[in-house]
Amino acid sequence: MFSTFQRIQQYCGFVTTVTVLLAASISIASLIEDHYFINIPSASINLQSIDVRFGKPQIGYNYKRQEYALMKFDLEADLRPLFTWNTKQLFVYLAATYPGKPYTNKVVVWDAIIKDKEEALISLRDATADYAIYDVTGKFNGRNATLSLEWNLQPYVGPLLWNKGAEREKFVFPPLKSTR
Amino acid sequence: MFPQLSGAHLRQSLTQALNFCLVLTTAFMFWKGLSVVTDSPSPIVVVLSGSMEPAFQRGDILFLWNREARVKVGDIVVYNVKGRDIPIVHRVVRNHVSSKNQLLLTKGDNNAMDDVDLYAYKQYYLDREKEVIGAVKGYVPWVGYVTILLSENLWAKYALLAGMGFLAMVQRE
Secondary structure, three states, rough: OOOOOHHHHHHHHHHHHHHHHHHHHHHHHHHHHHOOOOOOOOOOOEEEEEEEEEEEOOOOOOOOOOOOEEEEEEEEEEOHHHOOOOOOEEEEEEEEEEEEOEEEEEEEEEEEEEEOOOHHEEEEEEEOOOOOOOOOOOOOOOOEEEEEEEEEEEEEEEEEEEEEEEEEEEEOOOOOOOOO | OOOOHHHHHHHHHHHHHHHHHHHHHHHHHHHHHHHHHHOOOOOEEEOOOOOEEEEOOOOOEEEEEEOOOOOOOOEEEEEEEEEEEEEEEEEEEEEOOOOOOOOEEEOOOOOOOOOOEEEEEEOEEHHHHHHEEEEEEEOOOOOOOOHHHHOOOOHHHHHHHHHHHHHHOOOOO
């Protein structure tokens, strides 16, 4: 009953049990905190300009020549309340949603990874979008669209959490600027 | 060292073998049960590449959920491209939803380019029904690194098997 091997076995079993229970309680605590205690941070998006061009939306042999849209925007957001004891990183992104037949479409135009609380105060002026928008059909046809700020909170242990910012900005795809 | 084939020793060895089988089958039942509940062929995956850093490192464990008919932009999904065995864990950056299907474009956070190069030839989007095996809902760091060591390091596999064999022979309960 008291051999070294037995002791090691019992110790390992105990450590495993405690670790699992700890991970489970952290997960539950994170869920409760997210649901009841975190307020939705404030944000404001301002679309400076949007161009629709024709060509390859991104460098790479796999892209077809089609209409694509490039944007410039201002973004102000204070995401510091989201940085809790269990936050490993915050993946923030700006997504454009627009309708179509038969698809409703949503495209990420800009993203950022925030690792510290200090970086969570975003203040961007005249930023260019990381990604061009291109449609499945290859054309925009002046559709309406909405730009929204969303984020994904990645914990150290536990559930991943997603949320939308309260802020949306509406815009319209302008006609094709130049055919090259 | 070796069990004698007589009476009590034989029964003891058979009981040991039976217990071992029970442990294996219970683990398998648990795994398959979880597969059914999450509707995913592989409900727990280990992160194999660094393409989602700094969110996920190699050896992290992800819990998947596949009962959402439509995944959202920003979700992290695990998918299998037709013809390749290794599942890829990346984030959805584009989403085209119709009443019939959902087309997705994915990209690893740590990659400069999106995943079009990883898809099959002439494939520009993933189909949510056919290729996505789940969306990541939960996360535990580091615990899966053992499996990576075992699958990539042949020496580690032999060491583990030798250790288990040694323990099985030394133990008598």
